[in-house]
Amino acid sequence: MIEPTDREIAGRHGTLVVREWAGANPGWIALIAHGYGEHSGRYQWVAERLVAARALVYAPDHVGHGRSEGERAHFTDAEAIVADLETLRQQVTAEHPDLPVVLIGHSMGGMLAARYAQEHQEHLAAVVLSAPVLGTWHVLDLLEHDEIPDTPIDPATLSRDPEVGAAYVADPLVWHGPFKRATLKAIDDCLLAINEGPILEKPVLWVHGEDDELVPEADTRTGIDRIRGDDFHEHIYPGGRHELFNETNKEEVMNDVLTFIARALNS
Template sequence: MNQDVGPHDNGSHDNGSFTGVRGLRLRHRTWLPRGMPLGVVVIAHGFAEHGGRYAYLAERLTAEGYAVRALDHRGHGLSDGKRTRVVRFSDYVEDLGLFIESGRERFPGLPSFLLGHSMGGLVALAYAVSQPASIDALVVSAPAACAGDVSRYRVTAGKVLSRVAPDAPVLRLPLQKISRDPVVVAAYNRDPLVFRGPIRARLGAEMLATMEAVDAALPRLRLPLLVMQGTRDGLVDPLCGPHVYELSGSPDKTLKMYDGLWHEIFNEPERDSVIRDLVAWLNARLTREPEAPPSRISR
């Protein structure tokens, strides 16, 4: 596994790569604060996008003293692999585990926070329930962790297609609804690293199976958990965030619902306020306390 350069005296950004499961080459980005980091935030991005789209969030977090690392999932961004195609959803999860492990080696002793958005939220949840000792806290933004209003017929049809025609298109997302900020939407539309095709049958079926597995495991989750969700999300059912919050067995869990915000809460006009909430939550958990604070919901 390639190791990128160590901490810098001045804030900086560097890129690297590593070998994921099944021998696929995966790319990643690292943003470093001035001096030694307070902790490390690992970002798992959503379907069709890439880690580079989190540059603004990363820059805000590095200004607060955090190192930020974001990988491009297999078949996404600069990473190798057929665009958005996956044999098993667990490939994403295992890749993420290798990436987190490399961060632990690079930043030994520092708190490690995992942040997953949308499909990346499902990847992060699947990792957290299977490897809770590898991270110190979990944040999910608009997690694609429930089927929402998908009909039973569509679910069954998707499972059948996954076996006989895994690359068959099953769902095209309304990507114009990622943000109310037209500048964000325009940048997304002209980004050559963004995939604009549909979700394929295999990925859809694998996501549904992973949702079921995560649901079964969430009551056993004890990691500090922050769930962040816009109430006007047009890509992920806004009830998915509360669903994760309610199922989680964490004694330290927080649900932040943002009235009127769309899917990408870190790219909405209110992004700075949302990021302040994130930073405050991270800062409060830089050192684990013997007794966790009570669960809470806020808007």
């Protein structure tokens, strides 16, 4: 196991904790944007696979998530989180100016990664979007209620591996409470901005589970089709649920991701 180290950066709305995983002779930088309600510590296995492929891995806990400051699972502007990712990129590329950067975003983090790529394409070598919230998202229907109902995530929707759901439920750094109106509104605003934003011109890989109930593939496709460029690749996995990096076929998924990244970096 590669033990991560921590650094802190000044985010737009508080101090953010960033996990770092490193190995010998790194050849590129991987930035990971985690999903709603979770934290970067859930990407230990992913980070180890990336390090084995010569990456320096940096994964912040977004504002209001994990060990970072802020009200839990609350933010009012997704653009501020995008700006936090850029702050981190500037810091790590100043330390490693010769290394290309690949941005990997999962779920809500996939939305943030897509928006970041629209605004900062010149700084990226490639983008990987895992089950990204794009296009439309049924959870935003909760905004129609005067009071947001508590609709906890069913852990069985995360992976076919029941241990993944059990670990999620037991994780004290995961937010298990209800969605907050400001957060849902910020996500809605970000999706609208992405739909109206520029095409992604850098190499993009989209991976999604065919049986994803949290972020259905068909809904994401409506957003992907608006922003996909010429260098676009996708893998839709039969039977896959929401967290492909924690799925029963996670080795296959990571192999596909690493093959794509290697091709993008060598092109």
